[in-house]
Amino acid sequence: MRSRFVALAFMIGCGGPTGAAVPAPKRLETGLTAPIASAEAPRTPGYHYTFAIDEGLTRMKAEVCFVGGVPARLAPPMGAAVPFIEGAAHGDRVLTVNDEGIDLQGIEDGDCIRYAVDLERVFAEASGWDGVARVGDDALMSPDWWLWPPDPRPEGVPIRARFAAGTGASVPWPVDEQDGFTHLIPESCFVWKAQAAFGQLEEHRVTIPSAEFNVAVLGNGFGSRTRAVTDWVRNSAQVAADLLGRFPVDRAQVLMVADGRRSSFGLALRGGGPTAVLLVRTEPSDAELADDWTGVHELLHFTHPPMTTAEAWFYEGVVTYLTPVARARAGDITEEAAWTELFDGYHRGHHKSGTGLPLHEESRRMHETRAYWRVYWAGAAIALMWDVELHRQGRSLAETMRSLVDLRLDPARKWTGRQLAAKLDAACHCDVHQRIAEQHLDRAEFPDLRPYAKALGIRYTPGKALDGTVALDPRAPEVALRRAIMTAPK
Numbered sequence: 001m002r003s004r005f006v007a008l009a010f011m012i013g014c015g016g017p018t019g020a021a022v023p024a025p026k027r028l029e030t031g032l033t034a035p036i037a038s039a040e041a042p043r044t045p046g047y048h049y050t051f052a053i054d055e056g057l058t059r060m061k062a063e064v065c066f067v068g069g070v071p072a073r074l075a076p077p078m079g080a081a082v083p084f085i086e087g088a089a090h091g092d093r094v095l096t097v098n099d100e101g102i103d104l105q106g107i108e109d110g111d112c113i114r115y116a117v118d119l120e121r122v123f124a125e126a127s128g129w130d131g132v133a134r135v136g137d138d139a140l141m142s143p144d145w146w147l148w149p150p151d152p153r154p155e156g157v158p159i160r161a162r163f164a165a166g167t168g169a170s171v172p173w174p175v176d177e178q179d180g181f182t183h184l185i186p187e188s189c190f191v192w193k194a195q196a197a198f199g200q201l202e203e204h205r206v207t208i209p210s211a212e213f214n215v216a217v218l219g220n221g222f223g224s225r226t227r228a229v230t231d232w233v234r235n236s237a238q239v240a241a242d243l244l245g246r247f248p249v250d251r252a253q254v255l256m257v258a259d260g261r262r263s264s265f266g267l268a269l270r271g272g273g274p275t276a277v278l279l280v281r282t283e284p285s286d287a288e289l290a291d292d293w294t295g296v297h298e299l300l301h302f303t304h305p306p307m308t309t310a311e312a313w314f315y316e317g318v319v320t321y322l323t324p325v326a327r328a329r330a331g332d333i334t335e336e337a338a339w340t341e342l343f344d345g346y347h348r349g350h351h352k353s354g355t356g357l358p359l360h361e362e363s364r365r366m367h368e369t370r371a372y373w374r375v376y377w378a379g380a381a382i383a384l385m386w387d388v389e390l391h392r393q394g395r396s397l398a399e400t401m402r403s404l405v406d407l408r409l410d411p412a413r414k415w416t417g418r419q420l421a422a423k424l425d426a427a428c429h430c431d432v433h434q435r436i437a438e439q440h441l442d443r444a445e446f447p448d449l450r451p452y453a454k455a456l457g458i459r460y461t462p463g464k465a466l467d468g469t470v471a472l473d474p475r476a477p478e479v480a481l482r483r484a485i486m487t488a489p490k
């Protein structure tokens, strides 16, 4: 493996992820001229992608056939992907590739072109934060590195895809078999980050009454704990579904990575379809899985449309708050444990007050300033205030979020937290969401939860470390409301 890396580095010479124009290769890479699909050429209108990846995951070859029109070019999925394309060709003719993309001048309706991406170099030069990670013999590899989309993308022209036989692939795209192609690539794939996995993936289908999950396990997996881990995914999905009355999406891709690290880590992505990436300990015990809220948290992210980091106060706030609520309602944790989790978080968010920027601005710059606790927990404080005010009116945040799910908002649009707060208000014919959000978005102070804690009878005592204890007062004025928040409606 090592010697191959050296050889490649030598061949490639200069040009890193920030490199400029890519000269067309003088000689076509082996295999670029040979068709990768053995099936007949597609006949239905659309742009048809066939992908093939070798067993060692060193190269992605793509064949793209155009029926009913040809775009001007295939554009790079992102600027950083440009240096990793090895070349493009139409038959024996080399196509020009530069920062703009693969030039399709001279390509006619019905033609197919090919391009290849050097994945081995992507693995060597990109990082996990770029949607790339080797997991044993398998890999996470975002389409941002290998799916060069048509430019322009004319409306109404379907973009279809399939993987050549022998390519072990997991993608979030909806399955829609037509003309030998298995997937329809939705517009959101070109707007939001997406994730795909390749290799000899171990696949499991996990179902609950309202949704199904294509679970792919990467790398060496969980061995004898596999069943326990897939059961944990199913339970997490059911907990999220029970909170809302049904799971927020019909189908999702779940990529499981067995990881040596102590605590779990997760990521929810929406490009091309809902994806949850979950890193879980290699051999988790039953107790560790029962304790692990990561699955519920990431799956609850499918209750809202994808949004930019500036709106993290909304999406992380709502999901961070609803995670212990859902788990308490399902009976997975006690009411007291749920309040402790929330007030520990509020305490941390309050004292790790970020960089002193107003909340919305702090949210916008969260990845720069790393003010995660401030943004997540100030958002979760707003969510608690929403939920309490809604319960006072005989409603709940779970209910208004369910209404938001039912709107099936276009995932290819860029929604703001303020827009969604307005939609939540429309659902309850009230002003709770916008009014409370507006009181805090432009302020640097952490929301003052003392009046709420007092009314609900929650006394929090901070501990020496970052965890404290909660005492629940059975005589507080709104004790029934406090219990109702954490108890499933009958």
Ligand SMILES: [Zn+2]
Binding pocket: 297, 298, 301, 315, 316, 319
């Ligand atoms: Zn989250």
